[in-house]
Amino acid sequence: MRIGMLVSGGDCPGLNAAIRGAVLRGVDVFGFEMIGFMSGWRGVIENDWIPLDRRAVRGISPMGGTILGTSRVSPFTDEGGGAEGIRARMRENDLDGLILIGGNGTQTVAQMLSDEGINVVGVPKTIDNDLGGTDFTFGFDTAVSIATDAIDRLRTTGESHGRCMVLEVMGRDAGWIALHAGMAGGAQVILVPEFPESIEQICEWVESVRDRGRHSLVVVAEGFRLEGMESEVTRAGVDGFGRPRLGGVAEVLAPMIEERTGIESRATVLGHVQRGGVPTAFDRVLATRAGIAASDAVEAGDWGVMTSLQGNDIVTVPLAEAVGSLKVVPRDRYEQVRLLFG
């Protein structure tokens, strides 16, 4: 069996552990030959790849980033050639199948290729944790830990100056990072894309914290919209797939809070710090298990699936189940914490 592997979408901590898990299982246990395409679909389009063997993955589990690189290049362009182009490249490299490591976008592509008869196994990764069909994606735990550390640090400086500190975290259209980091750090207000709030309500919470003699820590997800706002706050430019880049909502909210409450406020946009550096032990284990499970699926001829964490077990689920809908924060999880705001 000869297998190609690639990473697509934003990077996240744990990718190298997943690559290592798949290679150790695939090469050492099942005797596969494995290759890794560089920078996602760019590597497929340009036939840029490296051999993946035990030596290539030595000691990489604690490393952030990915030894294969990643990109948001789509295979469905004239240059990429779509399913036909990929099939031709697989024939040229004598590949029986592909292991595709990525988030909801990447697994959507995996599903499209699987529908075209290409042998694929998906491995879920993303700090956003917005992928269906799995309890958690690796990368998320590390991002939440980094955001929680930021909250802890912002709290001491905020308390010293009597300021309202507004921390913006990533997550695109899902509020998971904000919700979990906000809960872990005891934020007084947590704002998520799934549930718009009014500026009046936010200021009421911030003032009630002040009236108790404390100072607010507001966590806001980058995709949050104030009630009545037509779209998210975006930065200039687009991402590698041509989508507007999210970011900057904290810088909109902080001055509004200051103007309405008279409480000095500061905004911090955490940005890509959340995606960098060493993965937590939890993410390393989850990623390694996901990589191992991907090679198990290949060995079993279980194509068109994604590895999935369900409770304590790693199983496979049909790709269609994973990409059917975005996994967002459910109302009951939000309502539970909202009762404690202020």
Ligand SMILES: Nc1ncnc2c1ncn2[C@@H]1O[C@H](COP(=O)(O)OP(=O)(O)OP(=O)(O)O)[C@@H](O)[C@H]1O
């Ligand atoms: N519906 C689609 N049709 C064609 N190509 C797609 C589609 N969705 C995603 N892609 C391609 O897959 C790439 C990876 O998807 P995306 O950028 O959404 O990241 P992801 O896999 O969701 O990971 P993350 O959210 O963690 O960055 C896209 O940049 C794009 O090139």
Ligand SMILES: O=P(O)(O)OC[C@H]1O[C@](O)(CO)[C@@H](O)[C@@H]1O
């Ligand atoms: O790395 P880029 O292209 O700036 O993308 C940032 C986006 O990627 C993610 O980090 C992961 O999907 C999102 O949370 C964020 O909106």
Ligand SMILES: [Mg+2]
């Ligand atoms: Mg995504």
